[in-house]
Amino acid sequence: MRFHDCVAIVTGGADGIGKEIARKMLTEGATVIISDINVGACEETIKEFQLSGFDAHAMPADVAKKKEVMSVVEKTKEQFGKIDILVNNAGLVRDAKITEMEEEDWDCVVDVCLKGSFLFAKYVAEHMISQEYGKIVNIASRAYLGNPGQANYASAKSGVLGLTKALAKELGKHNINVNAVAPGLIETSALRNHPKFERIKELQKRDSPIKRVGSTEDVANAVLFFASDASSYITGDILHVTGGRFG
Template identity: 40%
Template sequence: MSTTTPTATRTAIVTGAARGIGASVARRLAEDGLAVAVLDLDEAACKPVVEGIEAAGGRALAVGVNVADEASVQAAVERIAEELGEPTVLVNNAGIIRDNLLFKMTADDWDAVMNVHLRGSFLMTRAVQGYLTKAGWGRIVNLSSTSALGNRGQANYSAAKAGLQGFTKTLAIELGKYGVTANAIAPGFIETEMTAATAERVGVPFEEFKAAIAAETPVARIGKPDDIAHAVSFFASEGAGFVSGQVLYVAGGPKA
């Protein structure tokens, strides 16, 4: 098939899109002219994002899905293809944290994080890849983290985010000949409900927590969800077709 399909006819899927980074990504892709499926565990929580996109003249669909459940993922992707259009852009953003030091971390804490981040990204990508290869054009963007380099109290999260980088590079190798790229974005500290919860967990007021992080960041500020959305927009664009298998650290300064 042609690889010059107009962007306006394309459909993107964004997981974990009811709030935070995912919501910003969904809105940005809609601004770029894509129809956007807004996915999260609670479908009702996706409605405000969808309504905002539609109010701005875009097309969007709220879909409830458990990304770690095979049947739920398959049903969600089939519904999106039928109601919104066959997807050619996938952003695997859904994530959770279950932080603890290794000796306190339970097997359930480990499994929960692995299931959402790694199993979820695998199931979503496997369910979508057929549409991408059939179209002869596709973009997969996986959300990693600077925690992939190691972070105290995050053995599970760090391992999952590092695993996503290997997953991304393998997708790039396997799917490149079909016109599909796969890249990862590794955010640094981004102001979201999740990072606010981290500050609360360690007993530091969020404003103080953010100020301390900003003081250690070369650009002297913390990240915003729109910073990540901008990077996703690039990877999902027509012009990024020769960029694949890359990990972009969006962290306000250099990382290893």
């Protein structure tokens, strides 16, 4: 029970990787607040977790909206008294070749992946500084190395790494660790429903030293390491969960 008595916020936790991170933290004793823009999915997920006897709570919000982020942070502080862990997981893609990428495609991805991580880190950091303790884990992506058709996503996720390193230097003196996990191709329901899922799996097996697609559990294991005191002398670092595939 590594997270007994810990309060964690997981953004984008209603589905996919975030849901698995939340599940693992709950299993290890945490109180978890799931914040997600999808209100229905957020409530469904919380219901599922509560039926398993877990201490899970829904606080829907759009990570790119300052007032909504401030409200989640304030409500968490009021209801639970502290915030030990923040996982900035919410993210999305809007892929297009650069010549066809619309301004909205750029703004949407940068707002959710990068600005959302900034906003949550900013308001959670105020509380973490006052309690002289905290763990912030940002979910980046192997795509920061560059993928065709993902200029917006690659730029946003590179930004997430810059944010991670800057905050690590700024907040270390307050006993706050800030690290990033960079997943490669991970099997979520969105990927399973992709019309070319079988072909994508074959290519991953061909190109990756570890011959499979990653699981949400693979990512959650890395996140829980950074969220725990087992990594207390590590900050500003990136853990790649890519099956050894870089580039």
